Amino acid sequence: MTTETFDNWIDGAFSAPSNGERMATTNPFTGEVWAEVADDPAAVDDAVRAARVAFEEGPWATMPASERARLMRALGAALTRDADVLAAAETRDNGKIIRETTAQAKSLESYLDYFAGSADKLAGQQLPTPSPNFLVYTERVPKGVVGAIIPWNSPLSLLVWKLGPALAAGCTVVVKPSDITPVTALMLAERAGEVGFPPGVINIVTGGGAVGAALSSHPGIDKLTFTGGGTTAKHVARAAAENLTPAVLELGGKSPQIIFGDADIEAATNGLLAGIFAASGQTCVAGSRAYIHTDVADEIIDRLVARAGELVLGDPASQATEMGPAASDDQRDRILAMIDAARDEGATIAAGGVVDAELGGRFVRPTIITDVDNQCSIVREEVFGPVLAIMTFDDEDEVVALANDSDYGLAAGVWTNDIRRGHRMARKLNVGTVWINTYRNVSYMAPFGGFKQSGYGKDNGLEAIDAFLQTKTVWVELEGATRDPFVIG
Numbered sequence: 414m415t416t417e418t419f420d421n422w423i424d425g426a427f428s429a430p431s432n433g434e435r436m437a438t439t440n441p442f443t444g445e446v447w448a449e450v451a452d453d454p455a456a457v458d459d460a461v462r463a464a465r466v467a468f469e470e471g472p473w474a475t476m477p478a479s480e481r482a483r484l485m486r487a488l489g490a491a492l493t494r495d496a497d498v499l500a501a502a503e504t505r506d507n508g509k510i511i512r513e514t515t516a517q518a519k520s521l522e523s524y525l526d527y528f529a530g531s532a533d534k535l536a537g538q539q540l541p542t543p544s545p546n547f548l549v550y551t552e553r554v555p556k557g558v559v560g561a562i563i564p565w566n567s568p569l570s571l572l573v574w575k576l577g578p579a580l581a582a583g584c585t586v587v588v589k590p591s592d593i594t595p596v597t598a599l600m601l602a603e604r605a606g607e608v609g610f611p612p613g614v615i616n617i618v619t620g621g622g623a624v625g626a627a628l629s630s631h632p633g634i635d636k637l638t639f640t641g642g643g644t645t646a647k648h649v650a651r652a653a654a655e656n657l658t659p660a661v662l663e664l665g666g667k668s669p670q671i672i673f674g675d676a677d678i679e680a681a682t683n684g685l686l687a688g689i690f691a692a693s694g695q696t697c698v699a700g701s702r703a704y705i706h707t708d709v710a711d712e713i714i715d716r717l718v719a720r721a722g723e724l725v726l727g728d729p730a731s732q733a734t735e736m737g738p739a740a741s742d743d744q745r746d747r748i749l750a751m752i753d754a755a756r757d758e759g760a761t762i763a764a765g766g767v768v769d770a771e772l773g774g775r776f777v778r779p780t781i782i783t784d785v786d787n788q789c790s791i792v793r794e795e796v797f798g799p800v801l802a803i804m805t806f807d808d809e810d811e812v813v814a815l816a817n818d819s820d821y822g823l824a825a826g827v828w829t830n831d832i833r834r835g836h837r838m839a840r841k842l843n844v845g846t847v848w849i850n851t852y853r854n855v856s857y858m859a860p861f862g863g864f865k866q867s868g869y870g871k872d873n874g875l876e877a878i879d880a881f882l883q884t885k886t887v888w889v890e891l892e893g894a895t896r897d898p899f900v901i902g
């Protein structure tokens with residue numbers, strides 16, 4: 414296979430790394446390097462400068478909001494037009510099944526359309542005043558230059574979750590995609606250029622952690638938005654603190670799935686399976702710990718073990734495949750090490766727990782673990798792989814305490830046919846999203862983000878735009894001088 418070479422996208426054009434350094438990106442299914450991208454921390458400075466000029470002096474700075482919206486919609490249409498190309502590149506980069514990368518690529522337009530629709534409705538307020546001689550109003554103005562750092566598991570979607578509200582607000586953006594999945598962000602930026610985005614509004618700087626660190630510590634960044642793991646997030650938050658740069662942090666989870674005795678058993682089993690094995694468990698909302706009521710636990714565990722053995726593993730580019738490989742060898746090794754730790758702590762591996770013998774070394778088989786409790790590492794730590802830990806419970810208060818006993822607070826699933834119990838659980842669970850009799854729904858219309866160690870700030874929903882705006886208050890004395898200027902008030 415020939416290796417493709419991609420440069421950074423800075424100031425509306427591809428730009429070769431000045432240090433000449435490149436890093437490889439590998440197809441996790443074949444193990445082959447398929448592309449090389451720039452790896453030059455110094456390029457961050459060029460990108461931030463271009464974004465600053467575009468924000469302050471370029472056509473973007475004075476462009477009416479409706480025109481910004483038009484460009485966003487045109488970009489959305491270009492992404493839909495090329496959804497198959499983008500999905501194929503994403504699957505090649507991270508091994509996610511083509512059914513999901515295609516659905517995600519086709520959904521990008523709706524996200525951009527939603528935020529485009531809000532761009533020309535971001536009104537301030539005219540406020541009541543202490544005296545009729547004053548007019549006081551607020552304006553909602555863009556934060557400025559945004560630094561966006563993206564992980565590998567849903568690179569295009571998570572990028573658009575950041576771009577949509579940032580562009581609607583009138584910001585310009587410097588993006589650092591994951592070193593594992595750098596290519597689709599460049600493809601998006603090229604299409605932004607094609608539909609007429611002014612140079613410098615969207616910039617992409619590829620590379621490893623040093624590039625991310627250069628971006629998060631850059632004093633020219635007015636707002637950081639990061640999606641990734643908690644350890645990296647702490648580096649980002651420390652760097653942000655040094656410059657007093659505000660940040661949105663969307664981090665990992667250890668999301669509980671709770672199945673009551675009155676649940677629809679078939680629906681709950683499907684929800685548990687898809688909740689953990691979709692995307693090979695490499696999703697922030699993976700429902701990775703299950704609490705099943707003792708009345709139905711045996712039946713559900715039997716069904717889960719049988720179904721886990723039947724899942725179709727294979728080439729993620731095939732429509733028939735239900736589970737692809739781990740996104741990298743490091744990721745596979747991490748998953749296997751965590752399963753080994755569970756074994757050492759006395760857990761039973763009821764299904765999987767090994768790499769697939771026929772598919773080469775990159776597939777961890779769908780794994781179900783029992784005989785664990787809330788103190789076990791496999792129940793407390795994010796695996797980011799196809800590993801479900803199952804526990805049982807007897808009553809509602811007990812399971813609420815167990816579910817909330819976690820450092821994370823991203824999401825939870827509740828399966829019950831008792832409507833009052835469902836809502837009661839939603840109120841008691843200390844997480845950012847609760848799904849009742851469903852799992853893993855996300856939409857541009859619904860705010861998404863975690864509590865506790867799962868981060869702060871929201872992607873999606875109108876709330877997401879607030880992160881990229883700041884409020885300016887304007888006071889006007891209409892006539893004469895009616896107050897003592899030496900006294901504040």
Ligand code: NAD
Pocket residue numbers: 562563564565566567571589590591592620621622623624625626627629640641642643644645646648649663664665666696697698795797823862863867868
């Ligand atoms: P990661 O934290 O390893 O990397 C995230 C990004 O940070 C990458 O672009 C990486 O290159 C960059 N980076 C690395 N070192 C850096 C540094 N010192 N300073 C700044 N940036 C740096 O995460 P990952 O492995 O790419 O993604 C998996 C994690 O992301 C999981 O924990 C998952 O739960 C989380 N995630 C969260 C959400 C959400 O919305 N809450 C969504 C998807 C993934």
